[in-house]
Amino acid sequence: MQIIPYLQLNGNAREAIGFYEKVFHAEVLAVTTFGEMPVTADFSFPEDAKDFISHAAIRVGESVMMFSDTFPGQPAHEGNLVTICVTFDNADKARQIFGALQDGGQVEMPLSETGFSPAYGVIKDKFGVTFQIYTE
Missing domain, CATH: 3.30.720.110 (Signal recognition particle alu RNA binding heterodimer, srp9/1)
Structure with a gap:
């Protein structure tokens, strides 16, 4: 079993990935935008959200951190539970x-x-x- 922190940010996931990459000397493993996700007749993303991160992962030492921007229209809420x-x-x-x-x-x-x-x-x-x- 592995526990992976998954950060959902409000439109600044790409900036966070770069920041943590620099701070922790991390390796970027994957970055996918909403614009790179498959679109169907029933499901598409707003044009202004296509460059937002739908999923990303970085390796920090022996661990992995994952990221995404919140789904378009759903705001992120800062909290202290994690x-x-x-x-x-x-x-x-x-x-x-x-x-x-x-x-x-x-x-x-x-x-x-x-x-x-x-x-x-x-x-x-x-x-x-x-x-x-x-x-x-």
């Missing part, structure tokens, strides 16, 4: 990633030594996605 915990065995690497996520983001708990980690912090990035940065 966070992504990124674990490191190196506090310097944790600090580097935490710093990169601050670009346009908001620190919710500064990266610092805790009773359970030499470097732990929580940050909401510029897309409203909350990351827990944890060092073992």
Whole structure:
């Protein structure tokens, strides 16, 4: 079994993919737009949504993150029910990633030594996605 975070964004999935690719030195595995999806007589997409992402995946280390923009006409809602915990065995690497996520983001708990980690912090990035940065 594998658990994969799937981020649904409100028209800025392509920007998020580029951002996370840079932050995590990720590999883009796939990007499909709504315009590349099959169209039938019964089902089509609005012209202004054809460049939005219908599905994408990136490899971050040994993990995968998936993305899409919301279906045309359905807004995305920012929430706090899902966070992504990124674990490191190196506090310097944790600090580097935490710093990169601050670009346009908001620190919710500064990266610092805790009773359970030499470097732990929580940050909401510029897309409203909350990351827990944890060092073992």
